[in-house]
Amino acid sequence: MGRNLRLENLTKKFGTLTAVDHVDLEIEEGEFICFLGPSGCGKTTVLRMITGFETVTEGKVIFDGRVINNLIPQKREFGIVFQSYALFPNMTVEENIAFGLKVRKMPKKEVAERVDQMLDLIGLRDWRKLYPAQLSGGQQQRVALVRALAPNPQVLLLDEPLSALDAKIRVRLRAEVKRLQQELKKTMIYVTHDQEEALSIADRVVVMEAGQFRQVGKPIEIYQCPNSSFVADFVGTSNFFKGSRYEDRVKTGKREFKISQSGPPTEGEVFLAIRPEKIEVFKEGTLPSALEPSNVISGKIDVVTFLGAAVRLTINIDGEELISDIIEKEFAQRQLKQGEKVLLYFPPEAFIVYPMTQREGIS
């Protein structure tokens, strides 16, 4: 077993507000973990308890087999990357990176070597003499990243490091973070509210809501088998139906869907969720014959949005809106247009069923 980081029953209360609510997690050495959740769900608070900037109300933070609840931050040797970069404005790039090394009283020569090494990692050798204010946001965050890595921390924690940057740079930089993580095999904990970011870079994703961990798993598991309607809704896009289940049928309004999920809940009030890309869209009169007839519904295309390789259709079925994504090629082949009447097919195996109690009020 490597130097694992473990959270045990970890809880933080601010007065009466429970920001983090009895969470458990084991993070292996070298793992890339993402905390994903809406703003205010307690992600930063978990991170700050791990770094020691916030006291723990209840539970334990355990690193390498030792409870470190009371260890002061500078003794934890965890690197942090902040959303606001937090570079020292009075120091050059080089001095910023060297800061953590100098305070450790590393010999001058080694400091210089290490700084070079770090600058090479991000390809910013030429920028060493510049001040943070002279760099772009993306460059600043790169510097912040290697500044945190320079003292070779045990764990690197990143709190929404890219959310202040614009979309293009965000995508490039997150690939860079991923590359660094794989090269250095460093344990990283990455906080974000952007589900796409989380799914694309993490080894494992922790989905948080209201201070609790709703689901922990590989990105693909989270996406394909969300364990609750919250996760299904927050991670990716889902269409929801309210209904009541008996055996392999769910009655919703005047319709009745056939489903193939056999697990619980097997009867009673349920939510049905289906991903937009699982719904098939046909022009009237072109429906293949072998399809389960009860899972076909007619509707009208209200809005067409091009997302690049895919096309998002907002479809009106009896006054309700529903979202369907199809690849651009199919959209063209099937000659779909806005305002057109279409037939939608919901494959039985694409439905995920959740008990009604989990989340009220999703339409």
Next chain:
Amino acid sequence: MSRTETTQGLTISAPISSDRWLTGVTMGFLLAVLIFFMLYPVYDICKLSFFRGEKLTLENYISYFTNPRMFRSLTNSLIVSGATTVITTILAFFFAYGLTRTTIPGKGIFYTISTLPLIAPSIIQGLALILLFGKNGLFTRYLLHTDWNIYGATGIIVAECLYCFPNALFILYTTLSAVDTRLDEAAQSLGASALKTFYKVTLPSAKYGIASAAALVFNLTITDFGVPVVIGGNYNVLATEIYQQVIGMQRFNLGATISVILLIPSVAAFLLNYYLTKKSYALISGQARPFLQPSRPFKKWAFTIYCWIPCTFILIVFATVFLGSFVKVWPYDFSLTLKHYNFPSLGGVAPLWTKFWASFLKGEWQAIIAYKYAPIWNSLWISIFVAVGGACLTLLAGYIVEKKKPKGEQVLYTLSVLPAAIPGIVMGLGYILAFNKPYFFIYGTFWIVIINIIICNFTLGVLSSIANLKQIDKSIEEAAVSLGANPITTFARVVFPLTKTAFFSNMTFFFMRAMTTISAVIFLVSAKVKLAAIEIVFLDIDGRTASANAMCTIIILIVVGMLVAMRLITGRTALKGMSATT
């Protein structure tokens, strides 16, 4: 979800974090300093006024209120402070309006001239008015040949208006430049007349700023000592009455009683100012100011002329005192001379300075440089200590209050802002009562003067430190800590460099206050410890007005030298956004 079993791992016990330890010790130190050097003297004053021996008594208050001459000092104080408050606030408001809401030319010059009174002791206003309108005034005696003169209430009011002008202006300028001018434009576009817009939109939106400026002016005037002592004549106010009772008649109990009476309006005005400033800042929107529409020619001319009026008065004051120090016999013989700079023998020596010059200068020059200029040298030394000490202490206090927020931080904050509520003259008397004891070894030395000036001006230093520290993102400090820096390294390498500008401007502020303050230290000077600003008062009382002018000019030159040096070091004008309290 991976639920793990409870670990058997060993717990690392909490080492007393050096950070919390340092914060605790620093806060304890600051609290001790403030309690001992601020609360304790005030407590002693209250005690003396209410007790005779062990017995609680109102005797002192009865004798104050039944003696018509003494009682008049209260009504006099209220009259001059009230008048000054109304006049200054109105004058400064329109001045600020001109600088912020019109497109008049020369705003920079107006602003700079209007801040000049801050670099001189308040007494300069009195000296200038006497030279112009006194018994031997240029206008009264020489030009108009009248017997009227400005001594008394009129003189005090005019002088205080000039002295308080920049202080009121700072507040009003901030208020008016922050209030969104688009409101005015919106009202005008809806067809409201210019005058109506002013009454219905501009004035109400600036009301907290106006009221807080008024409260500050009231506080400054009622606590000032320098102006009434030179120009008040027989018109006694609370501050001069305290001095009279204590120094003139050695009636400490009455001095203490009047001090308590002075504390009431002064504390009330301070609280009002504090409360209103908070309210006023809450209204300020962070939006960038939209482009100012070019003003109509009439408005432009009217405000340009208007703004020149106070500026001209201020320039005349400085020019008069400057000139008054170089002419033979004002206003009869205007031939130039340096003889007033050869001060009458003031007595007193300055450590190091006197010895140094006396060792090789002889005769007249030795007397002038080594002895007669000793108070200036003392003031300079003291000001340097006050500047460094004051800036350091207030930065530390601000850092603890704003960034560390330990338990009891509120107490430290309250004690830190309180000194502005206590008039300098009261604090000075409190120091005599509390510390004039044989075992208190620093009494009668420079150190007590240094401490007194730092404490009296603590408020503004702390407030400006806090405002500056607020701008440092919390995560910058956390970044340093997470990189392994200890609290001292974090402070020295990261926090301090980022607050350097505020630190230097605080240093400048403390230096200016130390060079120019009179009321706080007049009770603390002695034959051994003499100060330049205090010598102005004594020279004037001795009838050596021209030498008083000379001393005043020297102080101004030293302060200007300091400002220039600071400007060269930091590349910024240190005077901006600074105002004197107490």
